[in-house]
Amino acid sequence: MVASSVSQARVWFITGSSRGLGRVLAETLLERGERVVLTARNPQQVEDLAAKYPSCALAVRLDVTKPEQVREAVKQAIANFGRIDVLVNNAGYSTVGTIEEVSDDAVRHLFEANFFGVLEMLRAVLPHMRQQRSGHILNISSMLCFAASATNGFYSSSKLALEGISGALANEVAPFGIKVTIVEPGAFRTDFITRSVVVTDTHIEDYKASIGDIRQQLRNADHDKLGDPKKASLAMIQVVDSDNPPMRLALGADAVDLIDGALEFIKAELDAWKEVAVNTAFKEIVVGGKT
Numbered sequence: 001m002v003a004s005s006v007s008q009a010r011v012w013f014i015t016g017s018s019r020g021l022g023r024v025l026a027e028t029l030l031e032r033g034e035r036v037v038l039t040a041r042n043p044q045q046v047e048d049l050a051a052k053y054p055s056c057a058l059a060v061r062l063d064v065t066k067p068e069q070v071r072e073a074v075k076q077a078i079a080n081f082g083r084i085d086v087l088v089n090n091a092g093y094s095t096v097g098t099i100e101e102v103s104d105d106a107v108r109h110l111f112e113a114n115f116f117g118v119l120e121m122l123r124a125v126l127p128h129m130r131q132q133r134s135g136h137i138l139n140i141s142s143m144l145c146f147a148a149s150a151t152n153g154f155y156s157s158s159k160l161a162l163e164g165i166s167g168a169l170a171n172e173v174a175p176f177g178i179k180v181t182i183v184e185p186g187a188f189r190t191d192f193i194t195r196s197v198v199v200t201d202t203h204i205e206d207y208k209a210s211i212g213d214i215r216q217q218l219r220n221a222d223h224d225k226l227g228d229p230k231k232a233s234l235a236m237i238q239v240v241d242s243d244n245p246p247m248r249l250a251l252g253a254d255a256v257d258l259i260d261g262a263l264e265f266i267k268a269e270l271d272a273w274k275e276v277a278v279n280t281a282f283k284e285i286v287v288g289g290k291t
């Protein structure tokens with residue numbers, strides 16, 4: 001549904017609008033006449049969009065790891081538009097390396113962006129959404145939550161932490177008319193692999209045979225096969241337009257296949273070990289719940 005007029009258009013607040021999925025979503029929304037708070041660590045990267053759509057776009061500096069910038073960005077958004085209808089927690093990156101190789105500092109830095117940054121955003125925006133008694137939060141996660149491949153453990157765990165709070169959040173804010181959707185993209189053609197994947201400098205020789213040269217794999221990533229960020233944007237808009245939005249939205253055939261496979265595997269293992277699992281109560285209980 002295309003917004004009918006600028007005055008009725010929703011206000012979207014998108015973290016990491018400088019490039020990739022965040023930027024394409026912002027462009028798509030502005031083309032449709034919706035209002036967008038464009039946020040970037042370097043606001044110059046979104047000034048072209050702000051200049052093209054002066055009444056609908058607001059460019060604001062925002063590094064999600066800086067709580068004072070989060071508060072100031074939300075304050076500016078409310079001062080300018082009076083409300084925030086949709087918060088898209090999109091900013092994020094990945095650190096690649098085995099559990100032994102990545103330093104504690106690198107892990108903490110990753111969680112500052114992918115988890116604590118989102119937490120700051122939620123705590124800054126939710127009071128406004130609660131007051132409005134409406135809103136929708138899209139938390140951009142990853143299909144890798146369902147299958148943490150070797151060397152992606154910390155990226156997956158940062159997104160799993162995000163998914164962990166999203167479920168509770170959805171239950172907490174539903175009474176205020178606020179919806180929460182976790183978005184789980186597969187591989188999309190953005191700058192993610194080239195600019196948002198930090199490969200650890202530490203390499204333990206022993207892992208080379210099983211994991212191979214990660215840098216080489218990343219360089220050889222087949223960009224032709226990656227999903228279209230424009231279509232991802234339209235899917236996210238469709239979710240926000242929906243009267244009955246999903247708790248989870250997988251994006252891309254690769255995400256659907258991977259999640260399908262993971263769920264089948266979980267179900268098969270659950271069934272295979274069910275008898276062991278259920279017979280752990282004080283009273284003897286057999287499968288099916290009969291004592």
Ligand SMILES: NC(=O)c1ccc[n+]([C@@H]2O[C@H](COP(=O)([O-])OP(=O)(O)OC[C@H]3O[C@@H](n4cnc5c(N)ncnc54)[C@H](OP(=O)(O)O)[C@@H]3O)[C@@H](O)[C@H]2O)c1
Binds near residue numbers: 019089091188
């Ligand atoms: N593309 C994929 O295949 C894929 C798959 C699954 C999940 N995702 C998720 O999708 C989201 C968007 O990624 P993308 O594919 O669009 O990658 P991208 O093109 O590399 O864009 C990443 C965005 O995040 C921003 N960002 C990173 N750290 C930030 C921070 N501390 N504060 C504010 N902004 C920050 C970047 O800003 P700067 O320009 O300042 O660096 C950039 O705008 C991420 O959460 C990613 O984990 C992507």
